[in-house]
Amino acid sequence: MEVFGDFNLVLRQIQGEWKTRNVKLRPYHAYLELLVGRFDDLRYTHLPRAHNQFADALATLASMIDIPVDATVRPLLIESRFVPAYCCLIDDTELDDGLPWYHDIYHFLRLGVYPEAATAKDKRALRQLSARFVICGETLYRRLTDGMLLLCLDRAYVDRVVRDVHAGVCGPHMGGHMLARKIMRTSYFWLTMETDCC
Numbered sequence: 001m002e003v004f005g006d007f008n009l010v011l012r013q014i015q016g017e018w019k020t021r022n023v024k025l026r027p028y029h030a031y032l033e034l035l036v037g038r039f040d041d042l043r044y045t046h047l048p049r050a051h052n053q054f055a056d057a058l059a060t061l062a063s064m065i066d067i068p069v070d071a072t073v074r075p076l077l078i079e080s081r082f083v084p085a086y087c088c089l090i091d092d093t094e095l096d097d098g099l100p101w102y103h104d105i106y107h108f109l110r111l112g113v114y115p116e117a118a119t120a121k122d123k124r125a126l127r128q129l130s131a132r133f134v135i136c137g138e139t140l141y142r143r144l145t146d147g148m149l150l151l152c153l154d155r156a157y158v159d160r161v162v163r164d165v166h167a168g169v170c171g172p173h174m175g176g177h178m179l180a181r182k183i184m185r186t187s188y189f190w191l192t193m194e195t196d197c198c
Contacts, residue, residue, distance in 0.1 A: 002043045006052035011044050100154035101191050105130045106140050142189040150189035158196060161188055166197075 005011045012018040013029060020029040036042055049056075067073060100106075104115050108130050114123050133152070134143050141149035153161060165183050166174065174182065176198030183193060190196075 001039050001041070002045060004045050004047050004052065004055065006047050006049045006055070008046050011046055015044055100152075102133070102140050102152050102154075105133050106135070109133060109135050109140070148187070150184060150187050153188055153190045155190075158190055161186075162197060 003011075003014075009018070010025075013020045013025070014032060020026055104126060107113055107115075108126055114126060118126065132143055134141050134149065136149070140152040142152055143149055161183060162179070165186060166179055176194060179197040180193045183197070
């Protein structure tokens with residue numbers, strides 16, 4: 001068995017390199033010595049805390065629940081993703097028809113017309129969605145609850161804005177969520193901001 005731990009003191013105490021002086025830890029150490037005898041080969045590896053986030057998450061989860069003694073716990077299936085999970089649920093909203101993502105919203109607000117193939121459900125969704133937008137002059141803005149207006153960008157401008165805010169004159173490099181918030185503070189909006197920033 002290979003044991004990974006991020007607390008070097010405990011690992012050294014388990015291996016017998018250091019003595020366990022803390023009275024509260026001695027019962028744990030004694031019980032661990034009983035368990036060690038059950039394994040033919042036992043190796044300990046120290047991991048920095050930054051590389052042990054998964055184990056920390058499992059430990060936190062385990063400490064939050066009380067499992068009855070007679071309960072059978074099924075194996076926990078864990079999927080590893082390379083992007084935040086919510087990003088996997090968002091489809092690409094921009095089709096390759098050459099129109100911006102806000103085309104239907106803009107035409108509904110400007111002319112009061114629905115897309116040709118819209119169902120009753122689509123029309124209701126478009127009415128609800130367009131309540132959050134406003135046209136000033138010829139430009140579409142997303143209206144926030146505090147009254148601030150965010151300029152709606154199409155795909156042609158998104159990459160430039162993300163690059164400028166992330167690494168340009170606006171400040172330091174940052175993570176995806178913070179980057180999306182900072183872009184909104186600079187008065188820009190598009191539908192897949194967080195996904196694109198991540």
